[in-house]
Amino acid sequence: MKKVAFYTLGCKLNYSETSSIARMFEQKGYAKVEFNESPDIFIINTCSVTENADKKCRKIVREAQKINADGFVAVIGCYAQLKPKEISEIPGVDAVLGAAEKFRLADLIDTFEKTPSNAPAWVVASHIDNAIEYHTSYSLNDRTRTFLKVQDGCDYPCSYCTIPLARGKSRSDSIVNVVNAAREIAARDVKEIVLTGVNIGDFGIREGERKESFLQLIKALDEVEGIERFRISSIEPNLLTDEIIEFVAQSKRFAPHFHIPLQSGSNKVLGMMKRRYKRELYTERVAKIKSLMPDCCIGVDVIVGHAGETRELFEETYQFLNELDVSYLHVFTYSERENTAALAIRPIVAKSERAERSRMLHILSDKKKRFFYEQQLNKQGKVLFEDEVQNGQMLGFTENYVRVAVKYDPLLINETKEVRYDHINEEGLMEVTETEAFVLA
Incomplete structure (x- = not known):
């Protein structure tokens, strides 16, 4: 059984896609391992937002070579779409896949061979206009919270941004598929889903036509049993309508954030x-x-x-x-x-x-x-506790994104408890006191 490891740079969207690509490899019989566990294949999912994209990519490739000099290194993601030739010339890189090809990596991997030293890598990156398919993706690395991709690409030509060049035109999943994905996530005992995408307010475009809306999507998700709360990751102000705000204000599951x-x-x-x-x-x-x-x-x-x-x-x-x-x-x-x-x-x-x-x-x-x-302070909120410890305390977020710290208790992991905000500690975290619904250990 070959071992494969992943490293993700950038946004929540990248993390959701890496997680989905990893599951494709596992379905084909690969064992997913940590980056430092000498895998046979290293997959690096890159970002183009920061000016250090090249530097970060090179550093991770060098680390992969130190871990396993014979390991196969594939680079995907936004930077791979924008600069495939540049990446192919980084020593140690064996394959570069563009936006339209990255979800085929698990099928293509067997066709690649380790490139000789100083030889350019395999490049499978077509023009961004070919990135027209939509691939459902969600992360499952954290049992508390999942990032669920609902939209990809962008039709907004902002003067500073390369994302349309890296991800292509706006396109979306269907509401039916998103709801089904949310139910699959709920079955894994995940309590919170964060909706993510490049421009999620533009949700509803499929095959070049608008067929549904973001408001319709969140109304459908609000009915999904088993998920305690949904969070909207980011939405453009011109697409955040009064109707969306009004719905979130009275919804059962959408967080006031x-x-x-x-x-x-x-x-x-x-x-x-x-x-x-x-x-x-x-x-x-x-x-x-x-x-x-x-x-x-x-x-x-x-x-x-x-x-x-x-x-x-x-x-x-x-x-x-x-x-x-x-x-x-x-x-x-x-x-x-x-x-x-x-x-x-x-x-x-x-x-x-x-x-x-x-x-x-x-x-x-x-x-x-x-x-x-x-x-x-002195108000109450509901905290979803995470398996994260800082200075002996466990952490969690309330529905309105207040970061809370309490004494560590393994029974609280992935549990939602109502607390009263007591004071802000030196680290800027909210500490809490007991309520009738929650007794601190």
């Missing part, structure tokens, strides 16, 4: 980014959420140092976020990407200035999160 990409709080920068909304719409979305769910957690993606973002325009973003009733920020430092429209925009922001702007927003994010946690 939204992650909404903003990218900039300056309308001028949003225009240069080719985003499909202005900041006024974003303000309306946040206000709508808070009017119906005052304790809802709202996360924000923001990019600093985009080409054309002057200091004054950045300060617009900072002030906008400072006044916005949101809970935390995910801050990304802009980095140039080949074949993107942003390369033609001026002025270019110095990397030192990008780093300073990032530092400022990280500090603001910490303040926002602390304030959100302080607002929860």
Whole structure:
């Protein structure tokens, strides 16, 4: 029995796809092992979002060679689609598969041979227009929470982004298939499903036509027995409708937690980014959420140092976020990407200035999160406890994404308990006291 190991870089979507590809290998008789257990085959699922994609890929390939110099190394994912030739020339790489080919890897692997030293790897990567099939994927690495892919690709040509070039056009699973996958996951005693995709609000496109909607999807999932809660990973503000917000507010299973990409709080920068909304719409979305769910957690993606973002325009973003009733920020430092429209925009922001702007927003994010946690004190929430220990305490998330720490108790793993928020510890985690429904060990 050959052994295969996987390493995943990037987003939750990549993790869901890696998990599904791993199951394909197991169904063909391969034994899935850890990366350091001398596997016969190493599969590296790459990301193209950060500027260090090449450096990270090379490092992981080197580590694979140290573990087993005779092991076969295959590279898949977004970076593999964008730069197949470049990756094929990395010493130690034996095969590179593009977006349309990666789900065929388990079938193709037997046709590959270990490439001689200094010879380029096999490349099986067609043009991105060929990536038209949809592959249902979900992760099963964590028995508490699963990432379920419902949509792939993107039709939004944002000026800074290569994802449409790496994943192709927007396409989706059917509601029937997603519901069936959710039931399969529920049968494995998983309590929470996180819906993921490239642009999940655009759910419903199949064979180039819109056939269903994201609102229809979440209404169907809300009826799935055995899953205690669903969480929406990220949704564009222009696709987050009043109807979706209103449904989540009264649903049985959807968590009061939204992650909404903003990218900039300056309308001028949003225009240069080719985003499909202005900041006024974003303000309306946040206000709508808070009017119906005052304790809802709202996360924000923001990019600093985009080409054309002057200091004054950045300060617009900072002030906008400072006044916005949101809970935390995910801050990304802009980095140039080949074949993107942003390369033609001026002025270019110095990397030192990008780093300073990032530092400022990280500090603001910490303040926002602390304030959100302080607002929860003396209230109650339901925690799904995980098999994760930090400083002798086990951790879990509430429905509104408050990170809770309690004394370790193995009986609590994968259990949902109601707690009362007591105080915030030095690590910024919420500590809790007993309620009638939950007695601390």
